[in-house]
Amino acid sequence: MRSRGSCFMLIASIVILSVIHDGRCQDFGYDGEKGPSHWGEQYNSCTGKHQSPININSLDVKKVNLPPLIFDGFDVPPQQTNLTNNGHTVAVTMKSDHIPTISGGPLNGTYQYSQLHFHWGDNDTFGSEDMIDNHIFPMELHVVFFKQDYRNAKTALEHSDGLTVLAFFYEVSERANPRYEEFVTLLGNITSAHKSTTFTNPPSLKDLIAHDTLHYYTYDGSLTTPPCSEVVTWIDFKEPILLSHSQIEAFRALDDEEGHPLTHNFRPIQPLGDRVVLYNTDEIVKDVDLGQPEEPPSEVEQNAIDEPKKERTSGRKNGKDSGAMASMGVSWLVLATAAMAMVFSSYGRD
Numbered sequence: 001m002r003s004r005g006s007c008f009m010l011i012a013s014i015v016i017l018s019v020i021h022d023g024r025c026q027d028f029g030y031d032g033e034k035g036p037s038h039w040g041e042q043y044n045s046c047t048g049k050h051q052s053p054i055n056i057n058s059l060d061v062k063k064v065n066l067p068p069l070i071f072d073g074f075d076v077p078p079q080q081t082n083l084t085n086n087g088h089t090v091a092v093t094m095k096s097d098h099i100p101t102i103s104g105g106p107l108n109g110t111y112q113y114s115q116l117h118f119h120w121g122d123n124d125t126f127g128s129e130d131m132i133d134n135h136i137f138p139m140e141l142h143v144v145f146f147k148q149d150y151r152n153a154k155t156a157l158e159h160s161d162g163l164t165v166l167a168f169f170y171e172v173s174e175r176a177n178p179r180y181e182e183f184v185t186l187l188g189n190i191t192s193a194h195k196s197t198t199f200t201n202p203p204s205l206k207d208l209i210a211h212d213t214l215h216y217y218t219y220d221g222s223l224t225t226p227p228c229s230e231v232v233t234w235i236d237f238k239e240p241i242l243l244s245h246s247q248i249e250a251f252r253a254l255d256d257e258e259g260h261p262l263t264h265n266f267r268p269i270q271p272l273g274d275r276v277v278l279y280n281t282d283e284i285v286k287d288v289d290l291g292q293p294e295e296p297p298s299e300v301e302q303n304a305i306d307e308p309k310k311e312r313t314s315g316r317k318n319g320k321d322s323g324a325m326a327s328m329g330v331s332w333l334v335l336a337t338a339a340m341a342m343v344f345s346s347y348g349r350d
């Protein structure tokens with residue numbers, strides 16, 4: 001993985017961090033006059049219709065077989081990894097000759113690692129942002145990527161497909177997670193806001209996330225902090241990461257800019273509105289929704305609709321067929337036969 005000709009050094013810079021989650025540039029909080037219910041006064045997008053986080057109702061998702069997610073560079077330990085208390089969260093930036101990227105799944109194009117950070121609460125009964133079936137987890141990890149076409153996280157905010165965030169939930173375990181040991185120890189060096197520290201043994205991204213990356217929910221949403229830009233393809237993995245109570249407790253020992261305990265840094269859930277949450281599974285999805293979509297499906301839905309068809313009919317995985325078939329909400333035998341003919345003829349074209 002490291003042998004790709006000349007390596008170039010790329011720093012996931014503090015400039016990028018200033019766009020997302022930097023207290024010095026953004027005046028917001030989680031309580032009182034700076035709290036989430038007031039964000040919309042300064043940031044219009046925070047009152048938008050496709051905001052995050054949301055509650056995901058697992059009985060109301062659309063099961064799909066998306067193409068595999070492609071994780072590149074996730075197993076490469078960076079040369080240097082920094083941990084920063086920015087007053088709102090703990091953010092991890094890295095210096096590496098192989099910056100991780102992600103593509104595939106619901107994504108169109110390649111997304112490059114920007115930073116990762118966490119959301120947590122005062123105790124183990126809450127702290128996550130998204131919820132699954134009204135279940136709140138004690139902590140949530142957000143691994144933020146920007147679309148490479150847009151060059152950096154800041155300019156990516158100007159595009160509706162600018163960012164993707166891989167979200168992982170945490171659950172409390174009896175045993176400490178050895179892969180988080182140095183991480184948790186280092187939190188003790190950055191209890192004050194705007195302090196940074198460096199890993200002795202930088203973990204790879206793979207060390208910090210869950211094993212099962214096949215089962216996930218995905219939907220279109222927003223940043224969960226101002227400016228709340230609606231530019232995020234959320235990918236919420238089903239399998240939680242396990243940490244002991246005291247490992248999670250270490251995050252609660254941090255202070256914010258005013259020297260108060262940094263807890264409760266999660267935004268309340270937002271309305272789902274007209275959005276459809278997809279659930280990626282390895283079960284073969286048989287029903288391709290013979291309902292009557294009034295509007296053309298979104299890009300994410302369209303991929304979801306197209307892919308299972310290709311799997312079943314031709315085994316192809318990466319084609320870009322139009323949605324002609326999917327939008328025919330017809331169950332009559334005669335029309336179904338005609339529709340099948342259309343599918344086969346469309347394969348001949350690309």
Ligand SMILES: [Zn+2]
Pocket residue numbers: 117118119142224
């Ligand atoms: Zn976040």
